[in-house]
Amino acid sequence: MLKLFEYNWQVRKDWLDWCDTVSEEELLKKRTGGLGYFLPTLYHIVAVEYGWICGGIQEKTVEIPPFEKVASVQQIKDFSVRCHEELAPFVYDWNDSLEDRIMIDITDEGEREAHTYGEVMRHLIAHEIHHIGQLSVWAREIGKKPVTANLIGRGLFDINNPNL
Numbered sequence: 001m002l003k004l005f006e007y008n009w010q011v012r013k014d015w016l017d018w019c020d021t022v023s024e025e026e027l028l029k030k031r032t033g034g035l036g037y038f039l040p041t042l043y044h045i046v047a048v049e050y051g052w053i054c055g056g057i058q059e060k061t062v063e064i065p066p067f068e069k070v071a072s073v074q075q076i077k078d079f080s081v082r083c084h085e086e087l088a089p090f091v092y093d094w095n096d097s098l099e100d101r102i103m104i105d106i107t108d109e110g111e112r113e114a115h116t117y118g119e120v121m122r123h124l125i126a127h128e129i130h131h132i133g134q135l136s137v138w139a140r141e142i143g144k145k146p147v148t149a150n151l152i153g154r155g156l157f158d159i160n161n162p163n164l
Contacts, residue, residue: 010156012080034134041134056103099116
């Protein structure tokens, strides 16, 4: 599971760097599907990961600014770094004893839902991959090459490491 989080973090950084090559107008232009915009989608990915891990599982009080407060590429990069610094230790310390622990989520409708930590963590992995696919489609629509979604070749699995 750790390798998939690391993969998502790499791909997210690559997408944020990719955004530096596109006009703000294109990044904020309405598209079909998902949230419909490049920058709000990247913001959403960061906010959801941070909210579930730090706010939900760890039950910390979290400060998630509205998109309008972080609506530039650099501000979303900064937001991503800040959130990553806070949640990464939990991800790196993950162990099997956490798998079946229960967190209670309060839905938008005010309902209480129980989820295992393992389910939430895997949801976050799938959630980001889903949105990255949307970004790839939108990139092609504007004639730009998308960030590679290939897990192979990212250096996540060092075959020269005897500890693998």
